[in-house]
Amino acid sequence: MTMPNYVKIVEVGPRDGLQNEKAMVPTDVKVALINQLTDAGFVNIEAASFVSPKWVPQMADGADVMARIQRRAGTLYSALTPNMKGFEGAIAAGADEVVIFGAASEAFSQKNINCSIAESIARFAPVAAAAKEQGVRLRGSISCALGCPYQGEVPVSSVVDVVRRMRELGCDEIDIADTIGVGTPVRVQEVMRAAAAEFALDRLSGHFHDTYGQALSNILASLEVGVAIFHASVAGLGGCPYAKGATGNVATEDVLYMLHGMGIHTGIDLEAVVRAGDYISQAIGRANSSRVGRALLTKWAAASDAAPACV
Ligand code: HMG
């Protein structure tokens, strides 16, 4: 298998990242972040969640965010939709893609969306049917594909089972998500290969949280089996409110640096993403978790200190 020469990065910071902030992030800040990410060249940005505001209050302003962002033709703005109420909200807000999100672990399904895996599929069915009817792109996300905070080990067969069910619902893309970042490369390859036996490899994505520092290695391992879509979060923002101790997604800046260094194209301007990462870290008063972001910001600051003063 040769490595892909183009990779699609789905920027999930505005959703997966900001959903986990303790303090409420002002809508203006979310909008400014998404606009900066749009300008950086992403073709897909996960911008909002249409979930219960009692469960995830941080995402309650999704409709406002979607209404106020400046959209760019060629960029898809996605939204999480656990049920028909969420779907209706997302469509009214002009989402280009809706995301149904299930799990490969029963325990996590209960904690995250308050129902069993089978019940979740039943709730997703009308969402999927409505998305197809309205010509909206449909993505399926599978949490805990590499391990579960409540159940521990998750068999590959459980992941494959949900991949199959999401394929049957008509998903255009399916995410293999390592919610708590416990996966390691050989296991990741095993899961990706098994998923690819059920679903088109070029529409499978890797969504790796970096809790155990394995995410870049897991992306490289996935590239080796031909996966060419990855999720990442600017400045490494995030976690999951229903997975205690889970840290953010792999930082977008770090993924871009690795891919560009390998000669793999993304169409994204790394420097613009570093600036967006600096913006959001300062705006919410959080340390920037991107190694590449910190390195480049330090280098730029040193270069500007050394520059002769303009006269
Ligand atoms: P429930 O309590 O079982 O649902 O929650 P319900 O249908 O009984 O409704 C309860 C209340 O919520 C009602 O309001 C509904 O109207 C309201 P009340 O009558 O009490 O005032 N409600 C809604 N409000 C707004 N939008 C909606 C909606 N649905 C119901 N769509 C539910 C079930 C799924 C709604 C709930 O569990 C929920 O919202 N969970 C959110 C979970 C979540 O957002 N988790 C984080 C995102 S997933 C993630 O981060 C993982 C991922 O990144 C991949 C990975 O890393 O693993 C994707």
Ligand code: MG
């Ligand atoms: Mg996630």
